[in-house]
Amino acid sequence: PARRFTIESVGLSPGYMYTPYQLATTPDNMTGAEFMDDAYLARDMGIRRYVLYARTDTYASHLRPSVPDAESELAYRAFVYREYLDVPEGLESALDRFLDRYGMSVLSPRYSDSSLQSWGISPLSTAETIARLLDQETVYDPDTPVTPEGQDFVKYFLITSKRGYCMHYASAATLLLRYLGVPARYVAGYTADVELLLDFIDCIKL
Numbered sequence: 001p002a003r004r005f006t007i008e009s010v011g012l013s014p015g016y017m018y019t020p021y022q023l024a025t026t027p028d029n030m031t032g033a034e035f036m037d038d039a040y041l042a043r044d045m046g047i048r049r050y051v052l053y054a055r056t057d058t059y060a061s062h063l064r065p066s067v068p069d070a071e072s073e074l075a076y077r078a079f080v081y082r083e084y085l086d087v088p089e090g091l092e093s094a095l096d097r098f099l100d101r102y103g104m105s106v107l108s109p110r111y112s113d114s115s116l117q118s119w120g121i122s123p124l125s126t127a128e129t130i131a132r133l134l135d136q137e138t139v140y141d142p143d144t145p146v147t148p149e150g151q152d153f154v155k156y157f158l159i160t161s162k163r164g165y166c167m168h169y170a171s172a173a174t175l176l177l178r179y180l181g182v183p184a185r186y187v188a189g190y191t192a193d194v195e196l197l198l199d200f201i202d203c204i205k206l
Contacts, residue, residue: 002053009048017043020054038079039185084183087175094155095179102133104180123182130176134169138162 002024009016017033019041027034032050033041043050087095141163147156154175157168164172170186177184 001056003056005052005054007050007052009043017041017050019052022055024053024055080183080185084185085178085181087178088152091152091155091175092179094152094159095176098137098158099133099176099180102129104129104133123177126180126182127173127177127184130173130180133176134173138164138169140165140169144168 003020005020007018009018017040030041032047033043036042138157139162142165144161144163144165147153147161151160153168154172157164158172170188174184174186
């Protein structure tokens with residue numbers, strides 16, 4: 001099951017394109033935009049209004065998806081473990097220094113194996129721990145100054161300034177997770193509760 005969404009850009013930069021969650025539109029039936037690998041959609045020049053389809057069915061979080069969704073999930077799992085574990089050269093020492101205070105260094109016995117599951121550590125629990133560490137060690141500050149020229153953005157945030165906003169936290173969390181063997185990527189955007197949004201639209205129609 002899928003729902004049709006018509007999206008109109010009002011005063012939006014041409015470099016942005018908004019999509020519903022669980023996008024059902026595929027590359028072969030996309031018009032007005034183009035899939036850029038699995039990273040983002042690039043909107044065609046001059047396009048202000050476009051139509052996308054998104055799945056509206058959900059399943060309980062404690063249940064596994066049914067076939068063929070399970071097959072797609074396994075294929076995507078292999079893809080992300082292949083593509084989303086890279087860390088820029090020269091940044092490993094800063095990441096390790098930040099984590100070492102909490103015994104999470106990859107050099108420690110607990111993380112010496114690249115497979116977290118072999119130590120009974122789930123990716124979700126690791127992500128939750130990283131979120132707590134960033135909350136404890138850094139301060140959210142929308143007025144954070146620009147990173148000094150020549151300094152690595154993430155390293156300066158984690159080791160020196162410990163002040164930042166959304167981009168600092170997302171970038172640092174992504175690289176810390178990758179360093180610990182959890183596939184992650186930086187994603188920018190907004191989320192909305194589709195059911196609440198649809199209820200709101202229905203109320204407006206009434």
